[in-house]
Amino acid sequence: MQSELGFITKLFLISLGGAIAIKYIAPHLPISASTGGVLVSVFLPSVAMAMILGWRAQQAKAR
Known part of the structure; x- marks a missing residue:
């Protein structure tokens, strides 16, 4: 607890x-209001989380 x-x-x-x-x-x-800035700010957290979880999954398989 x-x-x-x-x-x-x-x-x-x-x-x-x-x-x-x-x-x-x-x-x-x-930060300018551009399409690229919006795409980065929207997709970066999801891509980063996917990479971290993928790395952890590989580490778990290695054990």
Whole structure:
């Protein structure tokens, strides 16, 4: 139970940090509104997660 609470707390804090960064820091970044920027911002998290999960799956098969 203690480890689950710790995990949920860490996840909440990371999400809170990301939300604060998006709300207060992102508007000050010089990012132009272009198709390429939108595609990168939409697909990068999914592609990164797929790569991480694929790497973990390969590591699990090796064991």
